[in-house]
Amino acid sequence: MNVLVLVNIAKTHLLSRPKQTITAALGVTFGIGTFIILVSFMTGLNNLLDGLILNRTPHIHLYNQITPSEQQPVDLYDEVSNSFNVVHSIKPKLTQARIYNALPLLNFLANDQRVKGVSPLVKAQVFYVAGSIQLNGLINGVNILEEDRLFNLGDYIVKGSPQDLFRSTNGIIVGAGIAKKLSASLGDKIQVTSVTGDIFPLKIVGIYQSGLAEIDDIQSFANLKTTQTILNRGDNYITDLNVKLNDLQLAPSMAKSLAHQFNLTAVDINSANAQFETGTSIRNIITYAVSVALLIVAGFGIYNILNMLIYEKMNDIAILKATGFSGNDVRMVFMLQAMFIGLAGCVLGLVIGYVMSVVISHTPFETQALPTIKTFPVNFNGLFYAIGIVFALITTFFAGFMPANRAQKIDPVEILRGQ
Amino acid sequence: MSNIILEAKHISKQFHDPATVQVLNDISFKVFGGEFVSIMGRSGSGKSTLLYVVSTMDTRYEGQLFLKDELLTGQSNRQLSDVRNKHIGFVFQFHFLLPEFTVLENVMLPAKKLGKKTFEEIEDDARGHLRLLGMEDKAAKKANAISGGEKQRVAIARALINDPAIMMCDEPTGNLDSRNAHNVFDIFKSLTKERNLSLLVVTHDLDFAKGTDRILEMEDGKIIHGQREN
Numbered sequence: 001m002n003v004l005v006l007v008n009i010a011k012t013h014l015l016s017r018p019k020q021t022i023t024a025a026l027g028v029t030f031g032i033g034t035f036i037i038l039v040s041f042m043t044g045l046n047n048l049l050d051g052l053i054l055n056r057t058p059h060i061h062l063y064n065q066i067t068p069s070e071q072q073p074v075d076l077y078d079e080v081s082n083s084f085n086v087v088h089s090i091k092p093k094l095t096q097a098r099i100y101n102a103l104p105l106l107n108f109l110a111n112d113q114r115v116k117g118v119s120p121l122v123k124a125q126v127f128y129v130a131g132s133i134q135l136n137g138l139i140n141g142v143n144i145l146e147e148d149r150l151f152n153l154g155d156y157i158v159k160g161s162p163q164d165l166f167r168s169t170n171g172i173i174v175g176a177g178i179a180k181k182l183s184a185s186l187g188d189k190i191q192v193t194s195v196t197g198d199i200f201p202l203k204i205v206g207i208y209q210s211g212l213a214e215i216d217d218i219q220s221f222a223n224l225k226t227t228q229t230i231l232n233r234g235d236n237y238i239t240d241l242n243v244k245l246n247d248l249q250l251a252p253s254m255a256k257s258l259a260h261q262f263n264l265t266a267v268d269i270n271s272a273n274a275q276f277e278t279g280t281s282i283r284n285i286i287t288y289a290v291s292v293a294l295l296i297v298a299g300f301g302i303y304n305i306l307n308m309l310i311y312e313k314m315n316d317i318a319i320l321k322a323t324g325f326s327g328n329d330v331r332m333v334f335m336l337q338a339m340f341i342g343l344a345g346c347v348l349g350l351v352i353g354y355v356m357s358v359v360i361s362h363t364p365f366e367t368q369a370l371p372t373i374k375t376f377p378v379n380f381n382g383l384f385y386a387i388g389i390v391f392a393l394i395t396t397f398f399a400g401f402m403p404a405n406r407a408q409k410i411d412p413v414e415i416l417r418g419q
Numbered sequence: 420m421s422n423i424i425l426e427a428k429h430i431s432k433q434f435h436d437p438a439t440v441q442v443l444n445d446i447s448f449k450v451f452g453g454e455f456v457s458i459m460g461r462s463g464s465g466k467s468t469l470l471y472v473v474s475t476m477d478t479r480y481e482g483q484l485f486l487k488d489e490l491l492t493g494q495s496n497r498q499l500s501d502v503r504n505k506h507i508g509f510v511f512q513f514h515f516l517l518p519e520f521t522v523l524e525n526v527m528l529p530a531k532k533l534g535k536k537t538f539e540e541i542e543d544d545a546r547g548h549l550r551l552l553g554m555e556d557k558a559a560k561k562a563n564a565i566s567g568g569e570k571q572r573v574a575i576a577r578a579l580i581n582d583p584a585i586m587m588c589d590e591p592t593g594n595l596d597s598r599n600a601h602n603v604f605d606i607f608k609s610l611t612k613e614r615n616l617s618l619l620v621v622t623h624d625l626d627f628a629k630g631t632d633r634i635l636e637m638e639d640g641k642i643i644h645g646q647r648e649n
Binding site: 012 | 476477500533
């Protein structure tokens with residue numbers, strides 16, 4: 001009941017000077033609106049850029065690196081073990097580039113709880129031939145559906161689809177640069193020559209564009225089986241395993257143990273892309289710093305307007321106190337006004353922020369580098385709106401608290417007598 | 420049970436700014452139920468200061484203050500606010516209504532704060548008081564849209580809304596023409612008769628004071644005339 005009365009007084013004060021109320025609320029509106037727009041847009045962009053790396057990069061990349069033997073024969077010979085031995089011109093030993101026992105290893109990893117999925121890969125060095133043109137290139141033989149599921153390959157296939165490749169026995173998804181150089185398009189046949197000189201006719205079922213010219217000029221995707229045939233190898237010939245984990249943070253430790261356990265080279269995503277997190281966190285800091293600055297400015301607006309209001313309302317304060325309202329009641333009246341201004345400004349700011357975000361998310365944004373992005377990326381996250389409300393209420397609370405506290409302390413006698 | 424509504428015992432007060440001045444000097448007096456008391460004195464005699472001390476709004480004094488045998492001295496500001504709300508009605512020289520509220524809302528406000536009745540009952544009461552003061556037709560008007568004499572009557576209605584034990588007035592007619600002043604006096608007179616309301620009025624209007632039951636005359640912070648013991 002008491003609170004209702006105070007709310008009513010606060011309401012009357014606010015409604016009797018709509019211009020001031022609106023000005024103060026608009027300060028908060030701009031602060032919150034800008035915050036929402038900034039943070040949605042910035043995190044949208046961040047997610048996009050992170051996604052470029054995170055989506056495409058396997059969390060752990062396993063392969064068999066051909067290196068010279070650690071131990072040379074001379075090391076095994078006891079007679080010279082105390083001598084200083086120099087071996088010139090060490091070469092890697094003759095061995096295959098494939099992963100030994102790849103299929104059991106694939107099974108083992110697929111059954112691991114921490115692993116979201118494993119995509120096997122066969123890399124084949126080839127020449128693309130169309131008419132008189134020959135291009136140096138690389139075919140990645142993949143399980144295309146798994147590759148799409150784990151590494152969003154489909155996002156970068158600008159013509160055709162992963163399913164088209166899955167359904168065809170001798171199809172190929174060529175890089176956009178290759179297609180352009182060969183003047184080939186969807187449905188055309190190109191010939192691929194393997195290092196051993198065998199020629200395979202393949203049908204273009206898709207065109208792939210990563211945005212990086214040096215990849216698009218060289219790389220193509222084909223089915224695992226097709227690639228194994230090009231290389232003249234069997235089913236168990238697999239050169240790389242790309243592992244995606246449920247939890248990215250486990251990548252470094254797991255990479256280490258896998259490398260040790262299976263005697264393979266394992267590269268984890270953190271060591272492959274150490275710099276990308278730095279950029280993300282700095283962009284976030286800038287976003288929040290700008291938003292907080294805007295809200296502080298809005299807070300000063302509220303502080304000023306309430307201060308003026310209290311000067312104007314000295315008489316009212318004295319009457320309220322004389323007729324039995326306590327200092328706390330009076331403070332409450334002005335706090336309510338501040339909080340109302342904050343809340344109204346905040347809600348309007350959230351709406352404006354949302355509308356502007358929607359507008360931005362429909363603004364065309366086309367770039368060669370990101371074939372799947374047609375409009376600006378915007379992150380619509382409810383959390384930002386919650387943060388916005390909390391921010392606005394905290395700012396207005398502090399902006400209102402000082403003037404309201406002064407109103408509480410005003411001595412009614414001085415005012416009642418003073419006139 | 421005595422019929423003493425308000426009792427001040429040995430009230431003293433000093434102002435320290437700019438120089439120390441003894442405004443109130445060991446003042447004791449009583450106001451009885453249904454009594455119409457006026458305080459007179461020259462400017463600077465301390466009559467307004469005394470009123471604000473006994474009104475509980477000014478708490479910086481020495482001595483003791485009782486309302487209906489309850490000691491008010493030393494109570495917290497919050498408690499004193501409640502005392503003012505429940506037992507004391509105020510009318511000031513300058514009408515002191517909340518300008519953005521309607522006449523009716525101004526009258527209702529102290530009762531809403533008291534919170535003993537529903538808003539409907541309070542509105543009935545408020546309209547009743549406005550009718551009593553001939554202001555019922557102005558109930559819906561904004562408080563800053565009525566004349567000075569009307570404002571003073573609204574202020575009286577507001578002071579009455581919680582059925583106080585005593586009404587305190589600082590120069591209630593000081594800002595009114597003689598016709599309105601006469602009006603206000605008649606209203607006060609009938610209130611003491613009909614409601615057994617005690618009135619403590621600071622005034623320098625001798626005609627007004629002569630009509631009251633008793634005149635407390637003040638000089639240099641002391642009451643020099645007009646005491647009544649029972």
